[in-house]
Amino acid sequence: MKNFNWTNIRLFLIVGVAVFLYSFSGIRNEGRKIKQAEVVFVDNENFITKKDVNKLLKQNFDTVTGIKKVQLDLNKVEKSIDTNPMVDKAEVYATIDGKLTAIVVQKKPVARIFSGSKSYYLDYKGNEMPLSESETARVPLVSGSIDRTDKKRLSELLNYIYDDDFLKKNITGLAVMPWGDIMMDIRGYDFEVVFGKPINIDRKFKNYKAFLQDAIKDTLTENYKTINLKFTQQVVGTKK
Structure with a gap:
């Protein structure tokens, strides 16, 4: 007569009971x-x-x-x-x-687009998002010849502004010119920012922040009509 391997039998019984209990609890859970x-x-x-x-x-x-x-x-x-x-x-x-x-x-709206009679948000992924009846997003307003600019680069520009606390608070509007340049309205200042095409975004905004810091320190911000960021090597300020 062969000897039973009680260790294997006990292990088999334990596994069997566990499977039964698991199946039973699953059936009860689904019910x-x-x-x-x-x-x-x-x-x-x-x-x-x-x-x-x-x-x-x-x-x-x-x-x-x-x-x-x-x-x-x-x-x-x-x-x-x-x-x-x-x-x-x-x-x-x-x-x-x-x-x-x-x-x-x-979705995260990064701008409100005005295109003809159509108005909608542009979200962080570059997709259209309808206006909400529940809440109005405090984002820059974008208008003008939007079809004249690269949509992907425009989206990258808007995302950059959204991710930067200073720019997000201070840039209130963007206007796309017929030749594709972008003009920006700045909260609290009379001057406009000529951004140019939506390229070299990081370099241009670093130049702008450095220029603005010096202008504020020297109390010269009220003297400017436009601040031109098109040239990445320098900032050109046009006085009133």
Whole structure:
């Protein structure tokens, strides 16, 4: 008679029990009903409201609460939220205690575009974003011959301004000239900034900050009509 290997038998039984308990808990978990829906915004913007997201959560069901977790297609729900033009991305998951949670990342508007009779935001990824009924973004206004400039470079310029606290607070508007140059309106000053084409962005803004620092120190800012940044080796100020 062969001797039984009780160690292997015990190991087999333990694994079997674990698989059974896991399967049983999984079945019970899928059978649980959703008791609560929660919307969490990653940022502090309010271009879309929690009410709007809840509507998207419910669009495939009469109500979210009360349905079984097994009935939820989380990928489908995420895609439904992603269709909202204010949403950058969403993640939806259900917890063991019956809570359906939607984590929502909203788009970041970096400018408001005025093109003919059309007005919209341009987001950080360079895509169009409609105006919101819930909130107005404090971003530079862009107008003029927008079709005369490189859209990718314009987006890079606007992102640079957005990422720089000083520029973000002080540049209020950009006008695209018919020949493609960009003029900028500055908060608190009478002069305009001639930026030129949206190239050499970092170099031009470093020149501008250095020039402005010296002008403020010498109290000369009121003497200038325009500040020209087109030439990366120097800043040309035109006096009134």
